[in-house]
Amino acid sequence: MTAPDSHYHEYTIPLLLLALYIRICISFAPHSGYQDPPTFGDYEAQRHWQEVTVNVPLVDWYRNTSSNNLSYWGLDYPPLTAFHSQAVGWVGHSINSSWVELYSSRGEESYPHKVFMRASVLVAELLHLPPLFLLTPSSNLPALALLAVTPAQPLIDHGHFQYNCISLGLTVLAVLALRGGRLYSGSCLFSLALNYKQMSLYHALPFFFYILGPRYNSWRGITEIIRVGMVVILTFALCWLPFLSVADHVIMRMFPFNRGLFEDKVATFWCSLSVVLKVREMFERVTLVRAALFLTLIAVLPSQILLFRKATPQKFLLALTNSALGFFLFSFHVHEKTVLIPLTTAVLLLSTSQTHKHSNTETDKDASPHTEREPDTQTDEHHSALPDKKHTKPSVSLTQTDMDPTKPSVSLTKEHTKMAVSLTKEATISLPVAWFILIATFSMYPLLERDGLSVMFVASTGLYLSVLHIILRNQETRNPLLLLLFRVSVVGCLVLHGMELSIPPPQRYPFLYPTLNALYSAAHFAVFFCYFNYLQITD
Numbered sequence: 001m002t003a004p005d006s007h008y009h010e011y012t013i014p015l016l017l018l019a020l021y022i023r024i025c026i027s028f029a030p031h032s033g034y035q036d037p038p039t040f041g042d043y044e045a046q047r048h049w050q051e052v053t054v055n056v057p058l059v060d061w062y063r064n065t066s067s068n069n070l071s072y073w074g075l076d077y078p079p080l081t082a083f084h085s086q087a088v089g090w091v092g093h094s095i096n097s098s099w100v101e102l103y104s105s106r107g108e109e110s111y112p113h114k115v116f117m118r119a120s121v122l123v124a125e126l127l128h129l130p131p132l133f134l135l136t137p138s139s140n141l142p143a144l145a146l147l148a149v150t151p152a153q154p155l156i157d158h159g160h161f162q163y164n165c166i167s168l169g170l171t172v173l174a175v176l177a178l179r180g181g182r183l184y185s186g187s188c189l190f191s192l193a194l195n196y197k198q199m200s201l202y203h204a205l206p207f208f209f210y211i212l213g214p215r216y217n218s219w220r221g222i223t224e225i226i227r228v229g230m231v232v233i234l235t236f237a238l239c240w241l242p243f244l245s246v247a248d249h250v251i252m253r254m255f256p257f258n259r260g261l262f263e264d265k266v267a268t269f270w271c272s273l274s275v276v277l278k279v280r281e282m283f284e285r286v287t288l289v290r291a292a293l294f295l296t297l298i299a300v301l302p303s304q305i306l307l308f309r310k311a312t313p314q315k316f317l318l319a320l321t322n323s324a325l326g327f328f329l330f331s332f333h334v335h336e337k338t339v340l341i342p343l344t345t346a347v348l349l350l351s352t353s354q355t356h357k358h359s360n361t362e363t364d365k366d367a368s369p370h371t372e373r374e375p376d377t378q379t380d381e382h383h384s385a386l387p388d389k390k391h392t393k394p395s396v397s398l399t400q401t402d403m404d405p406t407k408p409s410v411s412l413t414k415e416h417t418k419m420a421v422s423l424t425k426e427a428t429i430s431l432p433v434a435w436f437i438l439i440a441t442f443s444m445y446p447l448l449e450r451d452g453l454s455v456m457f458v459a460s461t462g463l464y465l466s467v468l469h470i471i472l473r474n475q476e477t478r479n480p481l482l483l484l485l486f487r488v489s490v491v492g493c494l495v496l497h498g499m500e501l502s503i504p505p506p507q508r509y510p511f512l513y514p515t516l517n518a519l520y521s522a523a524h525f526a527v528f529f530c531y532f533n534y535l536q537i538t539d
Contacts (some may be wrong), residue, residue: 030452050089127169143351151460166198189234213311265514267521292332299326443521
């Protein structure tokens with residue numbers, strides 16, 4: 001009879017396909033700025049960057065010229081984004097040159113072009129989804145199921161329209177490489193993430209300390225650190241070499257401090273504070289930049305020091321989440337979509353934050369990133385980080401009928417169902433992480449509602465809650481109080497949605513509901529930030 005472990009992997013591919021199917025469904029919805037001239041939205045921004053990079057000389061991509069008006073969706077991401085836009089633009093040009101025609105293509109929203117653009121994001125998902133599934137233990141079916149139906153990133157990339165999956169995917173690939181002992185490839189991959197979107201800096205400190213911690217006190221380790229530095233410098237050099245003569249323009253576009261402390265109503269400390277204290281009017285921009293930097297460092301450094309002192313895979317994931325969430329809450333000029341950065345690494349904790357205590361301590365020690373390992377001679381650290389099988393492997397009892405070849409065997413469907421039910425009872429998910437995913441999605445509702453994505457928001461979030469409900473119903477409740485608080489939180493989200501649908505905001509406060517959403521979400525994020533730090537301290 002087939003070993004039970006072999007059946008766990010049979011669920012991975014269908015769930016991965018389910019995740020892709022959800023993204024395809026969302027892509028049929030409206031996109032950002034649909035039929036909203038003159039500037040449209042992020043869809044037009046991505047298309048316009050293709051127009052610019054295909055038609056304008058490289059040295060003028062980040063400069064204001066007669067052929068590149070930076071006030072109309074000027075490039076404001078690092079060089080790798082520009083090169084990606086150029087690659088997609090050339091493919092689009094080969095299909096229909098009018099899609100990227102200079103000037104005349106502005107506001108292009110034809111159906112064939114939308115199919116092309118949506119397909120380009122689906123292709124980019126190949127960098128994102130497979131690594132996420134590889135880092136989630138295949139023996140934890142509930143975690144894989146929640147991963148497949150997590151709604152936030154699909155709603156932004158395939159609904160609103162962006163390519164966050166590329167920078168997030170490169171980051172996850174870097175985590176996968178480092179956890180597998182591939183130090184230099186991991187460093188290169190994260191450097192590429194930084195060169196695609198500067199917000200990947202939210203994860204930079206954990207990568208630095210995870211690599212530095214086990215190596216700073218030995219000559220061999222220092223040699224490896226030097227090599228890592230060379231890999232990083234070389235990767236940045238390859239990305240930036242064509243832009244050396246205009247590097248100052250690129251940097252100014254990447255860090256637009258003149259845009260202010262925050263835009264719209266975003267669930268951060270600064271936006272929440274501004275409800276009672278108008279900090280943007282009380283202080284100069286330079287003062288606010290310094291204050292944001294100071295608070296951000298105070299918030300994120302404790303978790304990074306803990307990682308430096310004990311660089312284990314579990315602490316690495318927690319430090320990545322704590323750093324990114326700290327930056328999101330306290331840094332300068334944050335968008336609501338930026339919550340995807342801490343969310344990506346938090347998703348990897350769906351399984352591990354509940355099951356890591358069952359793993360052997362020696363396994364975590366062995367998994368620390370000391371050397372670049374050869375895959376054919378060393379065990380992949382991802383497998384060593386899996387929970388102990390005696391806690392996760394379901395027992396399958398064979399009756400006399402099962403063993404007697406003369407009698408009918410149990411059907412494959414029944415066997416799979418039995419194993420799935422057993423798996424959902426024995427493998428566990430972290431309710432706080434699942435809760436965080438829900439609130440992160442809820443926090444972006446005002447943006448999604450403006451984009452005409454309310455139906456997709458309700459459908460995808462409802463699917464997520466349904467799957468979570470099934471998992472929690474079959475999972476042993478370890479903390480009834482936590483479950484009660486989660487349910488109260490969900491009711492609070494529903495009440496806010498109900499109020500927005502039934503009660504118009506007062507004329508004096510037209511942005512009442514986006515503000516309430518931001519305050520409610522920010523309060524949750526503050527609690528999650530404390531919780532994830534507590535987990536890292538007690539790990």
